[in-house]
Amino acid sequence: MAMIRTRFASNLLPGLLLGLLLVVAPSCARDVRPASTPTPQLSAQTPPGNAVASAHALATEAGLQVMREGGNAFDAAIATSAVLSVVEPISSGLGGGGFFLLHDARTGRDVFIDARETAPASASSDNYLSADGGFDRDRAENGPWSAGIPGLPAAFVHIADTYGQLPLAQSLAPAIRIAEHGFPVYARFARGYQSRRAVMERYPGTRAVFLANGRAPEEGDLFRQPDLARTLRLLAEHGFDGFYRGDVADRLVAGVAAEGGRWQPEDLAGYRVVEREPIRLRYHGWDVVTAPPPSSGGIAIAQMLQILEPWDLPALEDAARTHLVVESMRRAFRDRTFYLGDPDFVQVPQRLLTSRDYAAGLRATINPAKATPSDLLSGDPTPLEDEETTHFSIVDAAGNRAAVTQTVNLLFGSGLVAPGTGVLLNNEMDDFALQPGVPNAFGVMGFDANAPRPGKRPLSSMTPTFLVSDDRVAVLGTPGGSRIITMVLLGILGYDAGLDAQAVAALPRYHHQWMPDTISAESDAFSPQTAAQLRALGHVVDLPGETAAGGRGSSHVWGNLQTVLWNRADGTLSGGSDPRNPVGEAKVEPAVDTGPAP
Ligand code: DON
Numbered sequence: 001m002a003m004i005r006t007r008f009a010s011n012l013l014p015g016l017l018l019g020l021l022l023v024v025a026p027s028c029a030r031d032v033r034p035a036s037t038p039t040p041q042l043s044a045q046t047p048p049g050n051a052v053a054s055a056h057a058l059a060t061e062a063g064l065q066v067m068r069e070g071g072n073a074f075d076a077a078i079a080t081s082a083v084l085s086v087v088e089p090i091s092s093g094l095g096g097g098g099f100f101l102l103h104d105a106r107t108g109r110d111v112f113i114d115a116r117e118t119a120p121a122s123a124s125s126d127n128y129l130s131a132d133g134g135f136d137r138d139r140a141e142n143g144p145w146s147a148g149i150p151g152l153p154a155a156f157v158h159i160a161d162t163y164g165q166l167p168l169a170q171s172l173a174p175a176i177r178i179a180e181h182g183f184p185v186y187a188r189f190a191r192g193y194q195s196r197r198a199v200m201e202r203y204p205g206t207r208a209v210f211l212a213n214g215r216a217p218e219e220g221d222l223f224r225q226p227d228l229a230r231t232l233r234l235l236a237e238h239g240f241d242g243f244y245r246g247d248v249a250d251r252l253v254a255g256v257a258a259e260g261g262r263w264q265p266e267d268l269a270g271y272r273v274v275e276r277e278p279i280r281l282r283y284h285g286w287d288v289v290t291a292p293p294p295s296s297g298g299i300a301i302a303q304m305l306q307i308l309e310p311w312d313l314p315a316l317e318d319a320a321r322t323h324l325v326v327e328s329m330r331r332a333f334r335d336r337t338f339y340l341g342d343p344d345f346v347q348v349p350q351r352l353l354t355s356r357d358y359a360a361g362l363r364a365t366i367n368p369a370k371a372t373p374s375d376l377l378s379g380d381p382t383p384l385e386d387e388e389t390t391h392f393s394i395v396d397a398a399g400n401r402a403a404v405t406q407t408v409n410l411l412f413g414s415g416l417v418a419p420g421t422g423v424l425l426n427n428e429m430d431d432f433a434l435q436p437g438v439p440n441a442f443g444v445m446g447f448d449a450n451a452p453r454p455g456k457r458p459l460s461s462m463t464p465t466f467l468v469s470d471d472r473v474a475v476l477g478t479p480g481g482s483r484i485i486t487m488v489l490l491g492i493l494g495y496d497a498g499l500d501a502q503a504v505a506a507l508p509r510y511h512h513q514w515m516p517d518t519i520s521a522e523s524d525a526f527s528p529q530t531a532a533q534l535r536a537l538g539h540v541v542d543l544p545g546e547t548a549a550g551g552r553g554s555s556h557v558w559g560n561l562q563t564v565l566w567n568r569a570d571g572t573l574s575g576g577s578d579p580r581n582p583v584g585e586a587k588v589e590p591a592v593d594t595g596p597a598p
Helices: 015-024 057-068 073-087 137-141 152-162 173-181 187-200 204-210 226-238 240-244 247-258 265-269 297-308 318-339 356-364 483-496 501-506 528-536
Strands: 049-054 097-104 109-115 274-276 279-283 286-290 390-395 401-407 465-468 472-476 519-521 562-567 572-577 585-590
Touching: 049 057, 049 073, 049 562, 049 572, 057 073, 057 173, 057 390, 057 585, 073 097, 073 152, 073 173, 073 226, 073 390, 073 401, 097 152, 097 286, 097 465, 109 152, 152 226, 152 240, 173 226, 187 204, 204 226, 226 240, 226 247, 240 247, 240 265, 247 265, 279 297, 286 297, 286 483, 297 318, 297 356, 297 465, 297 483, 318 483, 318 528, 390 472, 401 465, 401 472, 465 483, 472 483, 472 501, 483 501, 501 562, 501 572, 501 585, 562 585
Parallel strands: 390 562
Antiparallel strands: 049 390, 049 585, 097 109, 097 401, 109 274, 279 286, 286 465, 390 401, 465 472, 472 562, 562 572, 572 585
16 A cells, blocks of 8 residues: 555544534444545545545534545535534525635646525615615615525535536435534534524524524534425435425525515526636746635735735745735725626626736835825724634545635524524625625625626625645635635735645734725734834734724634645645634545555
């Protein structure tokens, strides 16, 4: 057997979860591939095993399990995504959407599966006006008007049909089992529920799921979702029609109508995922493959990296480096505000915005000795956000890979479960510019390009990304609203500076989004000296607990970055799971060598 070297970078699996794994997933002890599975070619051209990094150990295990059963990274992506949908309703789910960036090792092709929610036919800015003509933030964030038509179930069907090796029933099996039998509530889940319960408990369908024990979920409770298990089963059995037509679709339409919203059966039956060309660029010898519109992330990443390219960032002092990175962030986010939206509805000047010449022009406006004030100050600080949304990264032993970020938007999405479905609906409509120039929950604004229209996808910041150089391949992404983009940028810069996967996941974070004209940062992002130097350059630095900007300090820590690194030079495969999230896990399993190929 070929010598396989793997490096394990994982958080410790809490004993409780391990116990549950053994109860609900007895087959996971199996470590042999079925005889029919092709033997992976172990060489410098293929990774030494399979790796999954996700925000929950049960989801990581589900991905590894289906690969043990002969599935590829794409089957594993379905399994991991579906289990996250069950165990992290706080973050994502069948009632939400996501982006799947896939690399098919056989064809060498990268494809971006856009499973973003779409606006229903009833969508209009007018739906979000209050009686006095102002903006109705409650309607934008809570209940039926905040929800777009879900995309995640359609992604499962499309990926299984087009890229997977296993039937959907097999890749969805772990999610169905966990929905049926339950999983232990963890601290972030219980805390998140408390902060959203006033909204969630407005809706009888939501109460039936979350108050099934007669009280709010508490850490350690077993959380079961039998209706969701049934919905998953219908999806596994009937594919697209199991969710978007028939019983589940009828219940979704009725559940929205019962709370005063308006979805039509055609909104669901007409939903389609879209395959898009990823954004590509070269940066310091890396091929960066990342998210195109309707994500704003890839264009912003291209702009920021190309602005920064000439500088040797690791060689600079902290304050000088941070200043340049922040100035690149400020410029990319300004363009996001005005130009970006769903490319099926608006002409996004993608070629211009991602060109080197344009980046050079932006670079020329950066003064290394002084912060550029953002022209218009909104005066609104970036609101505090807990971590919703979720990202996972997968590499399989054949060299396939998946970077997937999926979401229901804010904590527990709209809070609305359509009765009888177990499906918690997203509140992605708030990612539209529901009123021109009015900041959304992440403090980002937009205008016409991102105005709501029937069938249109709201602009996203989700940025699943691949980095490929001659000797290293990295898969990464994170939740965090508008900060996703800057966290992915810092992750790329970390890999470029030679960090390993776990160090990239742990990197301290800072962020600038043009408006408000403030650097927000985690508490340990800057030394006091660096913060003072940045202020001397003219930056407003908003550190937790401080009110330097006259605003609120940013939340203590952000993000939940999950990454896998395959080092082709030394033949290692490793994962990094954000240490800020104690239930996440990055795990590597050696490929099983079943003998010489015939
Ligand atoms: O698509 C987007 O950009 C947002 N709906 C993502 C939301 C998110 O990351 C929430 N996490 N803090």
